Amino acid sequence: MMIQVFGVPIQALLGQLLIGLINGSFYAILSLGLAIIFGLLNIINFTHGAxxxxxxxxxxxSLTYLGVNYWVGLILAPLIVGAFGILMERLMLRRLYHLDHLYGLLLTFGLALVLEGVFRQLYGVSGLSYTIPDIFQGGVNLGFMFLPYYRAWVIVASLTVCFATWFVIERTKLGAYLRAATENPELLQAFGVNVPLMITLTFGYGVALAGFAGVLAAPIYQVTPVMGSNLIIVVFAVVVIGGMGSILGSIVTGIALGLIEGMTKVFYPEASGVVVFVIMALVLLLRPAGLFGREK
Amino acid sequence: MAKKRLLTAIVTGLALVMAVSAASAAGLSDGVLKVGVMTDMSGAYSDLCGPGSVVAAQMAIDDFGGKVLGKKIELVSVDHQNKPDIAANKAREWFDTEKVDVITDLPTSSAALAVMEVANQKNKITLISTGASTKITNDNCNATNVHWTYDTYALAVGTGKAVVANGGDTWFFITADYAFGHSLENDTAAVVKASGGKVVGDVKAPFPNTDFSSFLMQAQASGAKIIGLANAGADTINSIKQAKEFGITQNQTLAGLLIFITDINSLGLDTAQGMVLTTGFYWDRNDETRAWSKRFRERHKNMPTMGQAGVYSSLMHYFSAVEKAGTDDSAAVMAAMKSMPINDMFAKNGYIRDDGRMVHDMYLVQVKKPAESKGPWDYYKVLRTIPGDEAYMSLDSSTCKLVKK
Structure with a gap:
């Protein structure tokens, strides 16, 4: 006799939890980038999905035109996207820091639409296939589910990057500067730290994280111009639930919401598209600063 | 002087009268025949209809000579974003202020249903090509609509019957949670049961959705031999891709219930090979389809989908009907359309029934293995031609109020 939880065999539940963890690690890495950018620059970066x-x-x-393999792509793509981010910060966002959040939001949202439109024009919406690298072909039977090697790699890679980022920001001297810059940039500048450069690089890093997630996602989902806009709204909900700007909050909330969404897909699949937003509404009512945020 | 002014007045008057009589002789109420292509220009379905459908409509206008009853045929198009409210509002605007005479394509069943309702109120014609629900010719049928290319019933009969006959007798459905998905699942489930198969379960996935792994695992746990994908476009592509990733296709078979050739192109034969599906049109069937498709591809980067070919075929038939009726009056044109058989590159001896269904042959095809394919777009083997009367729901079981029983 199989053990059951609310009529669902425990094996199936374990499998679904693991799937939730995979999706959660995508949410975590994307919301982490957003949280860093918001924490330091006060910019609500709507281009993150793009x-x-x-x-x-x-x-x-790089694979199709240059024949560059997955591993090089995994380094190269975030660098390219990060460089694009730096350019964007230098040329445009920099002019908006002294204005209300709304202006940054509008600019980044507009840019996201432009980027999506350009790629849609060039490649259509059905998308392109990126094959799973040979080393990750196939998978392992865990007894309760078949785990493709690539998905296991996604969990490992994104959690490693998330916690390394958290460690640098919360536990190192460089991180201390960053945190100081969010609290009082003028004072830090007076100590001889090049704050504008630090801001530019941090934005570049946050954006590179999005690029990294994109490379991780390419072999699993179709590479399409709209892949970001499908995800970005959920990721914003994650950031709001975790608390805008909270580093640890964004990671933990990302993973937790992946798990909750996974469970919803088993017990009431119709609601799996909205469950994150229901939680967001509840959190906003009961704890407006988010689960890990501080009231300012 | 007085004489000259009088002469001018008479000439002017004559010119006016002649202009008016010319218009009435042509029979077009406003001196121009305006075709509206309402489609998904940028969303999930834009590759399988969208800009390609606009190209197909323009080809129809060009092939007809750009004129009907001596008056120009004009083309307008709009992105309805797959939203019924936007679609209905735009249709109202087109009919009221822009003098559009006919609307075609209409992907997304909910939007198609909304627009055909508005058109019927304004006594204008709709030619639905990419919209799929059987409601269009049943509960919601009306006298000013034709459903041209396919419907969920025809897909279900084609694919469902063939799969059950090959031993795939237990089914699990992954269904897109909106009108079209439900319609496709219900129609297919009915066919599966009628053919002696069994439905062991289903899951309704939110639309649109990117990660199907959770739903695929539920399908795997059900033990069904066949996983029916009652979805379309990007949803179907991601389901197929992830089913392969999770090793599901080793023990279970996927049945794509609505797959367009652009989906196969995007997936690649390596992932899609072996799948069985039903389509209303395939470019590489005979010289006529090849010739037309070649011309289409010269104007658009892809080969035509069945929806795009249907837009062309329906408009050619509509223009002929306007010419035959000698007017753009909807009732007269509809009568002419129903009186003439459809014989073109799309259909042979097709005909339009009282419920608005255009009955024509459908094709059961299998996706080729990469080694079998001779080049780009060489994707299908035609397994069987399904005669129109077998492919579409018989009028005996119709719930359309226009069908006399």
Whole structure:
């Protein structure tokens, strides 16, 4: 006799939890990038989804046109996307820091639409296939589910990057500067730290994280111009639930919401598209600063 | 002077009268025949209809000579974003202020249903090509609509019957959670049961959705031999791709219930090979289809889907009907359309029934293995031609109010 939870065999539940963890690690890495950018620059970066898409396309293009393999792509694509981010910060966002959040939001949202439109014009919406690298072909039977090697790699890669980022920001001297810059940039500048450069590089890093997630996603999902806009709204909900700007909050909430969404897909699949937003509404009512955020 | 002014007045008057009589002789109420292509220009379905459907419509206008009853045929198009409210509002605007006479394509069943309702109120014609629900010719049927290319019933009969006959007798459905998905699942489930098969379960996935792994695992756990994909476009592509990734296709078979050739092109034969599906049109069937498709591809980067070919065919038939009726009056044109058989590169001896269904042959095809394919777009083997009367729901079981029983 199989053990059952609310009529669902425990094996099936374990499998679904693992799937939730995979999706959660995507949410985590994307919301982490957003949280860093918001924490330091006070910019609500709506281009994040488009930058994730750019990462996937950069990987696909470098494979198709240049014959560059997955591993090189995994390094190269985030660098390209990060460089694009730096350019964007230098040329445009920099002019908006002294204005209300709304202006940054509008600019980044507009840019996201332009990027999506350009790629849609060039490649259509059905998308392009990026094959799973040979080393990750196939999978392992865990007894309760078949785990493709590539999905296992996605969990490992994104959690490693997330916690490394958290460690640098919360536990190193460089991180201390970054945090100081969010609290009081003028004072830090007075100590001889080049704050504008630090801001530019941090934005580049946040954007590169989106590009990295895009490369991770390319072999699983179709590489399409709209892949980012499908995801970005959920990721924003994750950031709001975790608390805008909270580093650890964004990681933990990302993973937790992946798991909750996974469970919803078993017990009431019709609601799996909205469950994240229901939680967001509840959190906003009960704890407006988010689960890990601080009231300012 | 007075004489000259009088002469001018008479000439002017004559010119006016002649202009008016010319218009009435032509029979077009506003001196121009305006075709509206309402489609998904940028969303999930834009590759399988969208800009390609606009190209197909323009080809129809060009092939007809650009004129009907001596008056120009004009083309307008709009992106309805797959939203019924936007579609209905735009249709109202087109009919009221822009003098559009006929609307075609109409992907997304919910939007198609909304527009055919508006058109019927305004006594204008709709030619639905990419919309799929059987509701269009049943509960919601009306006298000013023709459903041209396919419907969920025809897909279900073609694919469902063939798969059950090959031993695929237990089914699990992954269904897109909206009108079209439900319609496709219900129609297919009915066919599966009628053919002696069994439906062991289903899951309704939100639309649109990117990660199907959770739903695929539920399908795997059900033990069904066949996983029916009651979805379309990007959803179907991601389901197929991820089913392969999770090793599901080793023990279970996928039945794509609505697959367009652009989906296969995007997936690649390596992933899609072996799948069985039903289509209303395939470019590489005979010289006529090849010639037309070649011309289409010269104007558009892809080979035509069945929806795009249907837009062309339906408009050619509509223009002939306007010419035959000698007017753009909807009732007269509809009567002319129903009185003439459809014989073109799309259909042979096709005909339009009282419920608005255009009955024509459908094709059961299998996706080729990469080694079998001789080049780009060489994707299908035609397994069987399904005669129109077998492919479409018989009028005996119709719930359309226009069908006399």
């Amino acid at each position: 930058q994730y898409m750019l990462g996937a396309f950069a990987a696909w293009m």
